[in-house]
Amino acid sequence: MSKFAANLTMLFTELPFIERFAAARAAGFKAVECLFPYEWPAAELARQLRENGLTQALFNMPPGDWAAGERGMAAIPGREAEFRAQLPRVRDYALALGCTKVHAMSGLIDPAHSLAAHRQTLVENIRFAADVLAADGIKVLLEPLNSRDVPGYFLAHQRDALALVEEIDRPNVGVQLDLYHAQIMDGDLTRLIAKLGPAIGHVQIASVPDRHEPDRGEIHYPHLFEALARAGYQGWIGCEYHPSAGTREGLGWLRQWQSTSR
Numbered sequence: 001m002s003k004f005a006a007n008l009t010m011l012f013t014e015l016p017f018i019e020r021f022a023a024a025r026a027a028g029f030k031a032v033e034c035l036f037p038y039e040w041p042a043a044e045l046a047r048q049l050r051e052n053g054l055t056q057a058l059f060n061m062p063p064g065d066w067a068a069g070e071r072g073m074a075a076i077p078g079r080e081a082e083f084r085a086q087l088p089r090v091r092d093y094a095l096a097l098g099c100t101k102v103h104a105m106s107g108l109i110d111p112a113h114s115l116a117a118h119r120q121t122l123v124e125n126i127r128f129a130a131d132v133l134a135a136d137g138i139k140v141l142l143e144p145l146n147s148r149d150v151p152g153y154f155l156a157h158q159r160d161a162l163a164l165v166e167e168i169d170r171p172n173v174g175v176q177l178d179l180y181h182a183q184i185m186d187g188d189l190t191r192l193i194a195k196l197g198p199a200i201g202h203v204q205i206a207s208v209p210d211r212h213e214p215d216r217g218e219i220h221y222p223h224l225f226e227a228l229a230r231a232g233y234q235g236w237i238g239c240e241y242h243p244s245a246g247t248r249e250g251l252g253w254l255r256q257w258q259s260t261s262r
Contacts, residue, residue: 004254005031005057007204007240011247021048027251028258031055033238038062038089042096049097056099057236058141058176058202061129062086063105071145072105074129075122075154077113083125087132094138101202103141103176104129106154118154123168130170141201143176146184158186158196165199174201178240183208183219193227200233206241213241215253222257 006024008017015023017040024032030053037045037059049056064070064082073079090102106122109115122142130140142161145153155161161175177200179189186192193200207217214221225237243250 003031003234003236004029004258005033005055005236005238007033007035007238009035010240010242014246018044018048021052021054023247025052025054027248028254029054029239031057031236033058033236033240035060036062036066037093037097042093045093046096046098055236056097058101058103058238059093059097059099060103060105061090064107070107071150071153072107074104074125075106075118076108076110077117077121078110079107080121080125084128084132087129091133091136091138094133095136100137101139101141102133103143103202106142108150108152109154115154119164122154122164126164126168126173127170130168130173134170134172137172139172139174139201140170141174141176143178144181144185145178146181148184149181156185158182158192162196162199175199176202176204178204178206178238179219179221179224180204180206180208180211180240189219189224190227193224193231193233197231200228200231200235202235202238203228203233204238204240206239210244211241212244213250213253214239215256216244222260 006029008020012020012023032054063072073083126140142164144155144157144161147156165173165175175196205214207214208219
């Protein structure tokens with residue numbers, strides 16, 4: 001499986017963001033993803049994709065006040081109107097970039113509300129978002145985040161995400177399986193992938209425990225790529241990691257895995 005997408009928020013950070021598209025292409029990537037594209041005009045990002053022959057695999061919906069520590073609002077009671085008001089902007093960027101998958105961040109638990117209220121808010125918001133975006137072929141994804149890196153995040157376990165996707169019951173809603181987060185919180189990754197199966201909408205990788213290049217640490221990714229293929233996943237693999245000593249210097253894993261998958 002060699003469909004790797006460079007996460008331009010984390011990779012090539014020695015360059016201005018706009019220059020990272022060409023750097024990703026030069027490094028051998030065919031697709032890119034990022035956390036939030038909204039700082040740059042959609043037309044400029046689309047030009048970078050077009051000129052560099054890249055696919056935009058994924059981006060996140062607006063997270064609220066990121067600098068103040070917010071991590072989304074999809075599950076936060078009382079912020080339904082704010083969450084839904086951002087959908088036209090998300091759709092405009094997705095259409096401009098030719099991107100068919102967006103991640104709706106659940107947010108940090110608000111102690112003023114019960115967990116049941118958070119869950120119901122998330123279900124209703126994602127159903128609303130999925131219905132709005134369905135006509136344009138855009139899929140909404142839910143990603144569990146580990147409680148070590150993002151303490152208090154509402155969604156932390158993969159099977160919880162699968163249960164939510166089943167309850168939401170929309171064909172354009174799926175699980176964003178970040179195997180770094182999944183290993184920390186769940187483990188048993190081969191069976192977990194089989195359990196998630198067709199609900200997997202996007203995959204991301206990094207080493208554990210340090211979130212560096214995926215050819216180190218405790219996860220053997222070639223084995224998991226085979227498990228993903230058996231589960232029917234054929235999409236992009238997002239490389240969302242922090243380079244240990246410069247992006248280009250650490251890309252030996254990419255060249256090796258691309259050569260062995262031909």
